[in-house]
Amino acid sequence: MKDGPDISRVASLIGDPARANILSALTSGKALTATELAQEAGVTVQTASSHLAKLAEGGLITPRKSGRHKYFSLASEEVAHVLEALMGLAAGAGHLRRRPGPRDPALRQARVCYNHLAGDLGVQLYDSMRARGFLASADDVLTLTGPGAQFVTSLGLDIASLPSPRSPMCRPCLDWSERRTHLAGRLGRGLFAHMVGLGWMTREKNSRVVVLSDSGRAAFHAAFPVS
Structure with a gap:
């Protein structure tokens, strides 16, 4: 494998249809909950939570808590x-x-x-x-x-x-x-x-x-x- 950035990892994160829908929803700039993003992706909340964990681990989104609720937003303008x-x-x-x-x-x-x-x-x-x-x-x-x-x-x-x-x-x-x-x-x-x-x-x-x-x-x- 050649040295350098692993674009295949980022591409695979974006390439899943449910995760692509989640990321598209977050381009609004608003922070959304897992329930809201599950609706955007057309999947269950449990499945959405699994996708959100992968996107957060990959550095594409950032979770943050506010009271009892957990919100997700894009990690950066980039x-x-x-x-x-x-x-x-x-x-x-x-x-x-x-x-x-x-x-x-x-x-x-x-x-x-x-x-x-x-x-x-x-x-x-x-x-x-x-x-x-x-x-x-x-x-x-x-x-x-x-x-x-x-x-x-x-x-x-x-x-x-x-x-x-x-x-x-x-x-x-x-x-x-x-x-x-x-x-x-x-x-x-x-x-x-x-x-x-x-x-x-x-x-x-x-x-x-x-x-x-x-x-x-x-x-x-x-x-x-x-x-």
């Missing part, structure tokens, strides 16, 4: 990034598990990708910032430019207050429905949280769908215009 990229690869290759349903248009328009905005509006945000020189890419590294920092500040977001300084400020993330790039990293997370705080958009309960208010839609398109 895990969410890999899962979103795999969703894009599967969708592009035509590997779909079911026919599109009535909720799919809403998911394609705007949804949560772990902790940042994805879907058509997420791509629009990224394209708009790139087109106006607010984001720059060199040697596969995405950065926030000086004018970009001024723009973000003009929206009322304090860049210095963004959490998790160990993670990149900007990160390109492949959008599985658009198969184009949206913005992740600390800035992507901060912008999404800020827009929610401004009342531009809200998360639909028990879903990854993001819904814009009428005033929020106008404000979003004014802030992130595309030609």
Whole structure:
């Protein structure tokens, strides 16, 4: 066996259909219980608990207790990034598990990708910032430019207050429905949280769908215009 990372182990953890459903549910960014994840996976709670133990041992999810309840979430933003990229690869290759349903248009328009905005509006945000020189890419590294920092500040977001300084400020993330790039990293997370705080958009309960208010839609398109 050659030296180096054992990608087969990670692939086998993700490759099981029930575990894939569990991980997909956790890309919403919410921490969920074993019972909730069992429903997402279509298995019993006992079977889900076995899958959760394997995912935790493999470093893909993190369990934590709150009172009498135990919750599970993705171990890091890097895990969410890999899962979103795999969703894009599967969708592009035509590997779909079911026919599109009535909720799919809403998911394609705007949804949560772990902790940042994805879907058509997420791509629009990224394209708009790139087109106006607010984001720059060199040697596969995405950065926030000086004018970009001024723009973000003009929206009322304090860049210095963004959490998790160990993670990149900007990160390109492949959008599985658009198969184009949206913005992740600390800035992507901060912008999404800020827009929610401004009342531009809200998360639909028990879903990854993001819904814009009428005033929020106008404000979003004014802030992130595309030609």
